[in-house]
Structures are given as C-alpha cells and as structure tokens.
Amino acid sequence: MHKPRNSALAVGGGAGYRTAMTDATIDITITALGHLGDGLASGPKGPLFVPGGLPGDVLRVKAQGDRATILEILTRSPARVEPTCRHFEACGGCSLQHMAEPDYLAFKRDQVVRALEDRGIEVPVDEVIPSAPGSRRRAVLTAVRAGHKLLLGYHERASNRLVDITECPVLDPKIVAAVPGLKRLAEVLMPRKGELRLTVLATPAGLDVALANAAPGMEKKLVQLSGLTADLGLARLSVDGEIILEARAPALPMGKVAAVPAPGGFTQATAEAEAHLATLVLAALGKSKKAADLFAGIGTFTFRMAETMSVHAVEGEAAAVAALDRASRQPAGLRQITFERRDLFRRPLMAAELAGFDAVTFDPPRTGAQAQAEQLALSKVKRIAAVSCNPATLARDLRILIDGGFKVTRVTPVDQFLYSPHVEVVAALERA
Template sequence: MTDATLDITISSLGHLGDGIAEGPDGPLFVTGGLPGDHLRVSRQGNRATILEILTPSAHRRAANSDQNHHCGGCSLQHMDEATYLAFKQDQVVRALADRGIEVPVDPILPTRPGSRRRAVLTALRAGHKVLLGYHEKGSHRLVDLVECPVLDPAILAAVPGLKKLAEPLIPRKGELRLTVLATAAGLDVAIDDPVTGYEKKLIALSRLAADLDLARLAIKGEVVIEIRPPALSFGRIAVVPPPGGFTQASAAAEEDLARLTLEALGPSKKAADLFAGIGTFTFRMAPLMSVHAVEADAAALAALDKASRVPSGLKKLTFERRDLFRRPLMAAELNAFDAVAFDPPRAGAQAQAEQLALSRVKRIAAISCNPATLARDLRLLLDGGYKLTRVTPVDQFLYSPHVEVVAALER
C-alpha cells in the first residue's frame, strides 16, 4: 500500500496509547494522537504519522522534552494529567474485563518526574562522535540523550562521562549496552557486548571509573572496580544487586508496591515470596513474618543470601533456587504457608497460579508489570475459590503505556 496524506479525527485510544481514527481501509493507529485531535497524517498501512495538528484535542498538553517524539520512551507525555492517569487505570480495568473480572480498580498511584533510577542505554559511534541514548520508536536510529523528564538527574548529569567510558569499548560495527543504576552510593554501571580485547583496557577503565566517581563498574558481569558498594535499601536491609541485575525502576514506586503487598498479606505468620529476585519484598516481609524466598536466578539469590547474613532482627528467612515456570511450588508445598506474594516477569505465573488455586493459602499478593497476564492468573485464582479484595495500579513507568499492579486476594 502506498503512503497517503489524510486529514483525520481521533476517536479513541488503543492499549498502547496510540490514537485511533477511522481510515479508508479500517482503523488507523496514530502515535501521539488524542481523542478530539483533528490531524493531517501520513499513512503507512494501518499506521500513520502526524504531519500537522489542525485542531488539538482538549486533552493535549505541551511535552516537556523535545526528545519525547523520538526516543521511544515517553509516548504518553502529550496527555494532560487527568487523561493520562485515567488511561493508565483503564488499562487495568480493560485487562480484567477481558477475563470476565468486574471489580473496582483503585485510582493509579502516581510517580514524579526524575524518579527513574535505572536505565538501559545504548552507545555507538557516529563518525568521530559517541552517541548514548535510546533507539527511536520502531527504528534502529539512536537518539542521543540530552534531556529526559523521567530519569534520575544523577544519570543525566553523568552522560558526558559515560560517553567517555563507553568510547573505548564500542565494537567497530556494533552497539554497546550500558545498564545504569542510581544508588545512594553513586552510579552502578554494567556494560555488555564490549569490543574484543577489552581486557587490555581494564586499568585505564578503572581509573576513568574512579575519576567519574562511579560506585561500581562491571563488564560482562565481572566487577572491574567497586569504589563503594551500590546498595539498595529494602526496609532495614541493604542489598547490593548483581551487576546489571533486575531492580524496580523507581524507588518511590517500589515503596508503594511493598506497602500494598504487606497490606495484602495482613497479619500472616509464615509466607512465601515467589520470583523473589534480590529480596525487594522478602526483606520488607521478614520483620513481620517468617519468609521462604524462591528465585531462579543464581546471582540474584546470592545477593539475597549475602544481605540476609547481616544481623538485623528478621524472623526466620530461608531461600531456594527454583525455576517456577518449569517447577512451580505444588499445592501440598504451598499449604505450609498462610500467605504468598508473587512478582513474576511479564509472562506472568500461570503454572504457579494453577497450584495456588489448589492450595489452602489464605492471603495472596499478586504483583505484576503486565495487566493482561495478571488478569489471566487472577482468573485462575478466582476460579479456585479466592476473592479479589483490592486492585491498585502503580505508575512506575512514567509517560509510557506500561503499568504496575498489586492485587490482593483472600480465601
């Protein structure tokens, strides 16, 4: 189908936040479109790019970053606050309704700009320059990071230094990936896919990392230099995550998720924390109840183990390495606990939810970054006799269509 220029009016929003208009051949999806927008667009198949806003929607606001149209991150920054928060809440409502779950959904808990502490950045050479940033949406083009409304200011301020650090490590015909985590001790930088022979540059890289006052630098999972442990605080416990390991994107959102989880688990005495990671929820649960933490990733579990060895007045804490996708805790095993929290990856926890549905566990906190797979898992639990008592979205991923959710269930 050849490109065409059309004048259209946006009527609704899609699940990724794209505006939807009626095109000549059916629905047309327009990135950056809002209901009420009258637009001139360039059409490519069933998608379109805005050429001109002829009449703006009453729900449109000016973006506070010139990069938001390009970097692929802040795709919802053009929405006014009320529209944005309602869209996020509706993402959860619609996902539940698709599984026949009709329950009240709390208003979304907002997060503030500049609170994202973890970023996965890409570096490459462009002539004599080094570019460091994000890929443009739907493209291999890299958008150089100059400003960002969501990132922790410490990460933004470090961009020139990170470019210097990346330059000798960028493959000749490729890209370099940097995972940057802002901690109270400074930035924790983990680099993947470095140029062959990078080992000869480790002394120089260590000096540069020290000059940049990084907390830690790791390459391909191996620590090159640790000036200060890049610890994260989970309640009363400090945990040093493995280089490049998973952490919640926002410390403030993490606190909301943890509070909601503890409220869902209530006055329990013995709990399991499934997909426990480095102990984000485990260590907040452990002062109140004994906890058995289960995680498949060896590095994450090692970090949890090390942190748990510091005397801190926790109740009994045990842990187990186990792939819960292939080998979920069975109902008979789960019956040893009166509460369970689970926070799986985006794929959800179908196999584990099936076993929970067969168990006698009294309280469940289900945490998810994917409302669709959460709804699938909740349907299994509801069919198994559980009652959904609360559903709360948390806006961990500011200005993106993604949303975190905590659901509380009781039997």
C-alpha cells in the same frame, strides 16, 4: 515523523476519517488510545494506529497499512500539552509525555479496568499512584558510532536509529549529569561493530554501571577505566557480567537490610514505586505468620515481609539468589528467611508444597505466573499479593485464582513507568 503543527484548517469533531486528499494522505479524528499509547482512528480500510495521537485530535496523516504518521494537527485534543523534553518526538523512551496528567493517569487506570473486564472480573480499581519526574533510578542506554561521533541514548521508536540524549525528564538527575562521562567510558570499550549497552543504576552509594558487548582487550585498559570510574564517582563498574572496579557496594535499601544487585540485574524502576508496592503487598498479607515470596528477585519484598513473618523466597536466576543470600546474612532482627533457586515457570510450587504457607506473594515477569496460579488455586493458602507489570497477564492469573475460590479485595495501579503506557499493579486476594 514530521513536526506536527497547529493549523486554522479545523475539520470539525466527527469521528472517523474525513477526506482522502491523496492515496496516502487523509484527515482523521482520534477516538481512543490503544494499549501501547497510540491514537486509534477509523481509516478508509479499517482501524489506524497513530503514534502521538490523542483522543479528540483531528489530524492530517500519512497512512501506510494500519499505521499513520502525523503530518499536521488540525484540531488539538483537550488532553494535549507541550512535552517537556526536546527529544520527545524522536525518542522511543516516552510515548505519552504530551498528555495532560489527569487524562494520562485515567488512561493507565483504564488499562487495568479493561484487562480485568476482559476476564469477567468486576472489582473496584483504585486511582493510580503517580510517579514523579526525575525518579527513575535505572536506565538501559545504548552507545553506537556514527562516523567519528559516539552517540549515547535511546532508540527511536520502531527504529535502529539512536537518539543522542542531552536531557531526560524521567531519569534521576544524577544519571543525566553523568551522560558526558558515560560517553567517555563507552569510547574506551566500544566494539568495532554493533552497539554497546550500558545499564545504569542510581544507588545511595553512587552510580552502578554495567556494560555489555564490550570490545576485547579490556585488561589493557584497566588503568584508564580506573581513572574514569574515579572521575565519574561510580560505585561499581562491570563489563559483560564481570565486576572490574568497586569503590563502594551499590546497595539498595529494602526495609531493615540493603541488597546489592548483580551487575545489570533487575531492580524496581523507582525507589518510590518500590516503597508503594511493598506497602500494598504487606497490607494484602495482613497478619500472616508464614509466607512464600515467589519470583523474589533480590528480596524486594522478602526482607520487608520478614519483619513480621517467616519467609521462603523462590527465584530462578542464580545471580539474584546469590544477592538475596548475601543480604539475608545481615543482622537485622528479622524472622527466618529461607530461599531456593527454582524455575517457577517449569516447576511451580505445587499445592502440596504450599501447604505450610498461609500467604504468598508473586511478582513474575510480563508473561505472568499461569502455572503457579493454577497451583495456588488448588492450595489452602489464605492470602495472596499478586504484583505485575502487565495487566493482561495479571487478569488471566487472577481469573484462575478466582475460579479456585479466591476473592479479589483490592486492585491498585502504580505508575512506575512515567510517560510510558505500562503500569504496575498490586492485587490483594483472600480465600472467599
């Protein structure tokens, strides 16, 4: 993308495309944002998606099919601000860093409102709980060789090219400070061809680093890896799922216990957002006595729920279940916790199995929990806390539950993914 620049050639405020200067270069006005954060405009052949465009921008662009690249900013959107990161234009990690916070948060809330409306669900939606810069505790970085140089960072948007990061306003500063050391670590295990993936998690015990697609012969490099681990102050180093060195357990606090995730395993992106999600979940469940935590992961909600109610946790991934099991053995004065490994997409808890529970929490992947929602709609469960990182699939699942006799009492978006178009949501439901 060419660097956008201001110009005295203001075109005026009308919507739609103005003049075809060449077959591919046109002037357009951005009228809205798409769900992935691209600007939307009317082009000569239909809608145009413009990365970096904001509502109110008048832009000179190069159009190719239904996408366009900004050549020049003719009139700036009132929502446009200067991005804080030098990598913003190239890096695919952030797409909305150039948007003023009130407009940015309004866009995220509107994502949720529109998804619900598309399913005929008209309920009040809370204001978005914001996320602070420097709070993202988990990063998935890529290392690749470029000649004699090693690059470490994020891919450019829709590209195989890698941005060699030197800063990141989203990440925990401890991760950013470790980038030079992580490069040295990657050099040791870099494969001859392809990319090395580094999942880095900031924990109270230090950084937990998991590498994937490492070069063979790692056993000959243990002394070197041990030295680098000590130099970096890592809590744990894992390679292709195998723990190589663990100086300290990279445990994450979850209420009265702490759980150690599997190497490279899923965790909530920020500790602050996790705390907000947990508070909302507990409020939705009220004074329930026996609950099921479905798609439980390593127990993000399980252990907090177990402070006031007995919990049956269900999770499909073996490593996550093992982590939950280990954490549940800590003496913390919790109510009874049971768990099982089960693929809830193929084998959801049936309505008959849900008969003993008065409340349920579910937090599925982006594809949602349609099969499980169908069984919940048939059950006698009284309260549900539905958590999702995808408003569209959440709205689909809520529609199923509403049709099954539930009422949505609260919907709260949480901005866990700063400067991206994604948003986490918690919906509280009760039997009508």
